Amino acid sequence: MLDRSILREDPEKVRWALDVKGVDVDFDETLAIDEEWRELKAKGDELRHERNEVSSEIGELKQTGKEEEAQEAIERSGELKTELQEIEERADELEERFERALLELPQIPHESVPVGEDEADNEERYREGFDDLRDLPEEVVPHYDIGEELDLLDFERGAKVTGGGYQFVKGDGARLEHALIQFMLSVHREQGYTDVFPPIPVNSASMRGTGQLPKFAEDAYRVGARQDDEYDDDDLWLLPTAEVPVTNMYRDEILLDEDLPLKHQAYSPNFRREAGEHGTETRGYVRVHQFNKVELVNFVRPEESYDRLEGLLSEAEEVLKRLELPYRVLDMCTGDMGFTQAKKYDIEVWAPGDDMAEGPEEGGRWLEVSSVSNFEDFQARRAGIQFRPEHHKSAQYLHTLNGSGVAVPRVMVAILEYYQNDDGSITVPEALRPYMDGQELIEGHRPVGESALGAGEGE
RNA sequence: GCCGGGAUGGCCGAACGGUAAAGCGCACGCCUGGAAAGCGUGUUCCCGUAUGGGAUUCUGGGUUCAAAUCCCAGUCCCGGCGCCA
Numbered sequence: 001m002l003d004r005s006i007l008r009e010d011p012e013k014v015r016w017a018l019d020v021k022g023v024d025v026d027f028d029e030t031l032a033i034d035e036e037w038r039e040l041k042a043k044g045d046e047l048r049h050e051r052n053e054v055s056s057e058i059g060e061l062k063q064t065g066k067e068e069e070a071q072e073a074i075e076r077s078g079e080l081k082t083e084l085q086e087i088e089e090r091a092d093e094l095e096e097r098f099e100r101a102l103l104e105l106p107q108i109p110h111e112s113v114p115v116g117e118d119e120a121d122n123e124e125r126y127r128e129g130f131d132d133l134r135d136l137p138e139e140v141v142p143h144y145d146i147g148e149e150l151d152l153l154d155f156e157r158g159a160k161v162t163g164g165g166y167q168f169v170k171g172d173g174a175r176l177e178h179a180l181i182q183f184m185l186s187v188h189r190e191q192g193y194t195d196v197f198p199p200i201p202v203n204s205a206s207m208r209g210t211g212q213l214p215k216f217a218e219d220a221y222r223v224g225a226r227q228d229d230e231y232d233d234d235d236l237w238l239l240p241t242a243e244v245p246v247t248n249m250y251r252d253e254i255l256l257d258e259d260l261p262l263k264h265q266a267y268s269p270n271f272r273r274e275a276g277e278h279g280t281e282t283r284g285y286v287r288v289h290q291f292n293k294v295e296l297v298n299f300v301r302p303e304e305s306y307d308r309l310e311g312l313l314s315e316a317e318e319v320l321k322r323l324e325l326p327y328r329v330l331d332m333c334t335g336d337m338g339f340t341q342a343k344k345y346d347i348e349v350w351a352p353g354d355d356m357a358e359g360p361e362e363g364g365r366w367l368e369v370s371s372v373s374n375f376e377d378f379q380a381r382r383a384g385i386q387f388r389p390e391h392h393k394s395a396q397y398l399h400t401l402n403g404s405g406v407a408v409p410r411v412m413v414a415i416l417e418y419y420q421n422d423d424g425s426i427t428v429p430e431a432l433r434p435y436m437d438g439q440e441l442i443e444g445h446r447p448v449g450e451s452a453l454g455a456g457e458g459e
Numbered sequence: 460g461c462c463g464g465g466a467u468g469g470c471c472g473a474a475c476g477g478u479a480a481a482g483c484g485c486a487c488g489c490c491u492g493g494a495a496a497g498c499g500u501g502u503u504c505c506c507g508u509a510u511g512g513g514a515u516u517c518u519g520g521g522u523u524c525a526a527a528u529c530c531c532a533g534u535c536c537c538g539g540c541g542c543c544a
Contacts, residue, residue, distance in 0.1 A: 041506055045513040051524095052478080052513090058524055059477040074524040081524085233518090234534065254469070388469080390486085394502080395469090 001382040002105050007031065017108040020115050020334035030101040033094050040091040044084060051080040103214060107378040109334045110306075110343040116333030122346070123333070128317070129326035130350075130362070134418065140364070142353035143416040144284035146424065147173065150444025152416070153285060165274065165289035169412075172442040176415065176428070177292065177408055179435035181267055184294040184319050184405045191315045193265040193296065198245035200268065201236040206248035209383030211340035211375075212240060221271045242266035242295035243402045248383055254395045255299065255387040261308060262299040265405060267292065285409045286367065294405035299385070302377065305399035306343075309374045313345050316370045316403045322431040325414050326350040328366065344373040349410065353417035364417070367410045372403035 007014055007030070015027060054077045061070035114123050147153030152173025158166040169177050185195065201223050207213040212220060222229070223236035239245055246266045255262070270293050285291075296315065300308045313329065320327045332344040352364030359365035377397040380386070386395035419427045426442040433440060 038506065041513085045506065048514085049512060055525055056478065062477075062524090070524085077524050388485095 001102055001378060002108070003377075003381065004034070004102065006108075007034065007102075007105075013108060014105065017106055020109060021106050021337065021339075022117065022335050023104075023106050023339070025101070025104055027105075030098065030105075033098045033101065037091055037094040037098055040087055040094065044087045044091055047080055047084045047087065051077060051084060054080065100214075103208070103382070106339045107342050107375060109337060109341075110374070110376075113337065113343050114331060114333040117335040118333075119336045121333040122336055123331040125329045125331050125345070127326070127328040127360075128321065129324065130360075133326065133362070136352060136418070137420055137422045140352045140417050140420055141424070142284065143351070143413040146353075146416055146420065146426070147285065149424065150426070150442065151447045152176075152442070152444065155284075163289075165287075167285065167288060171445045172439070173412070175436055175439070176432070176442065177412060179428075179432045180408055180411060181292060181294060182435045183322075183432055184408075185265065185267060187319055187322065188265045188294065188296060188315065188405055191263075191318070193263045196242075196246055196249070196264045196266040198239070198242050198249075198266050198268055200239055202239050202244045202248070203233060204231050204235050204237065205233040206244050206251065206383075207237055209248045209251050210244050210379050211382065212237075212244065215339060219273050221273060238271035239268060240272050241270050241293065241404075242268040243297060246295065246297040247379055247385075247400055247402070250299065250383075250385045252384040253386070255385070255398065257301070257387060257389055260299060260301050260387060260398065261304065264297045265294055266297070267294045269293075285413055288409065292408040294408070296403045296405045298401040299387075300399050300401065301387070301389070302396075302399050305374050305376060305401060308399075308401055309343060309345075309372065312401055312403045313347075313372045316347060316372055316405060319406050320347065320349060320369070320411075323411070323415070323429045324431075325411070325418060325429075327369070328360075332371075338373075340375050340378050341373040342376045342378065344371055346371050347406070349406075349414040351410075351414045351417050353413075353420075367413060369406040369410045369414075370404040373401060375400045375402075 002014065011027070011031060017023075018025065018027060054073050058070050058073045058077065061067075061073060114121060116122065141149070144153065144155070148155075150173070152170060154168040154170055158168050161168075189195065204213055207220065217231075218227075220240050221227075221238040222231075223238060225231065225235060245268075246264050249264075269290055271290055274287060274289065296312060298308055298312060317327070317329070327347055327349045330346040330348065332341075332346055337344050346368050347370040348366035349369045350360065350362070350364055351367045352362065354365055355363050356365035376399050379400045380397040385398055385400070387398045388395050415429060416426055419429060421427060425444070428436060428440050428442060
């Protein structure tokens with residue numbers, strides 16, 4: 001949420017943000033609402049002042065036994081009440097509209113962000129890990145095929161048990177995923193993160209605090225209600241990212257200066273409806289309705305947030321470096337950045353299995369595994385998270401940042417493809433072996449059930 | 460799930476229909492060679508350049524000229540009973 005004073009003092013800046021982020025709202029109307037509200041508010045305050053005076057007069061008159069005069073004053077008070085009601089009703093309505101409009105204004109991008117329309121305008125900052133690539137098989141088999149061949153991924157049964165977009169990860173695949181999670185958590189623990197195991201359902205107030213609501217209701221799963229039912233603050237949703245519970249952990253609180261910077265990491269499943277995403281990327285373990293992620297959340301002093309953004313980026317990168325997976329880092333442009341962010345980097349890992357037009361020269365494709373963002377005080381203001389710079393001073397909004405400690409499934413994809421061997425087995429990255437009882441190779445399993453027979457995979 | 464009690468500033472805590480005490484903490488000022496103590500002022504949000512005004516006792520409704528206070532609904536906390544990995 002933007003500070004309302006910025007709308008009054010520098011509306012052009014807001015207009016610019018709307019333009020470069022490609023957000024379409026009637027900003028002039030919002031300004032007009034604010035103006036009219038202030039007028040009514042002043043008038044209402046005046047009437048209320050009068051009424052307060054009359055009211056305390058009544059108190060005095062009653063106590064000194066002047067019943068008649070008191071009666072007169074009571075009548076006068078009644079008149080004021082009617083008048084007030086009219087004005088305040090109108091003012092309340094305007095304020096509500098203003099608040100709602102305020103929630104739909106996006107964060108203003110930082111001056112260092114490249115201006116652009118869509119992903120084509122993102123700027124690549126650098127690549128890592130391409131100098132010393134592994135020897136790959138002639139044809140790298142895409143993860144969804146090799147995952148099924150080795151019986152590590154099972155999309156059909158996931159669809160049977162739950163629905164399309166859900167999957168079973170099995171055997172060594174499941175072990176690999178567990179290992180990845182534990183590995184990430186310990187890397188970040190070394191970097192000074194405190195572990196948090198968050199609740200999975202979160203209420204609407206939390207979803208609003210981090211910016212998922214009201215604009216993105218259709219992307220999240222409702223709990224105990226129909227998707228399109230109206231919702232209030234206490235209604236529940238399945239978390240789309242652990243950012244929601246972890247950031248909102250301190251909602252409506254004031255932290256102490258010595259608490260900062262505060263670094264939390266949270267492993268959780270994430271639930272996304274991916275509404276309207278059909279046709280693009282529905283295959284495999286890349287865009288699914290439920291996936292695991294280790295999320296990094298930082299609470300910092302405002303003047304430190306941009307340094308911390310760089311720190312957060314390298315903390316997230318560390319995971320890929322230690323896994324020796326090639327990747328690149330993008331500076332996201334204004335149009336591709338998202339509603340809540342002031343600046344954002346994406347980390348994309350190289351998955352060599354599927355050649356795609358947008359991929360690197362080596363073939364394969366890029367997979368976004370992490371977004372590292374600075375929200376400045378946008379979320380803090382929505383969620384009411386403040387800190388006290390010095391014990392005496394008044395509280396001010398802190399800055400929040402977050403980054404995926406990389407999304408687990410897409411790293412699984414990269415491992416299944418990049419660590420693939422000629423004989424169709426998968427080498428376990430060295431960094432993960434301690435988390436898999438020293439296992440070095442994944443050779444797959446014999447599938448269970450007669451449906452596998454026809455595919456030539458059975459006995 | 461049922462029954463009972465509760466929610467007031469950064470913290471503690473009074474007022475229990477007449478318009479939100481006191482204390483602690485913290486800051487500023489006075490005092491001091493300096494500090495402590497002491498004294499004074501301040502310490503939520505909104506409108507206003509400002510004098511100033513308004514709002515605010517968990518949230519939302521209601522009763523009343525007037526609600527922290529009474530009534531209804533909800534949320535959370537505490538205690539008891541029940542159920543339960």
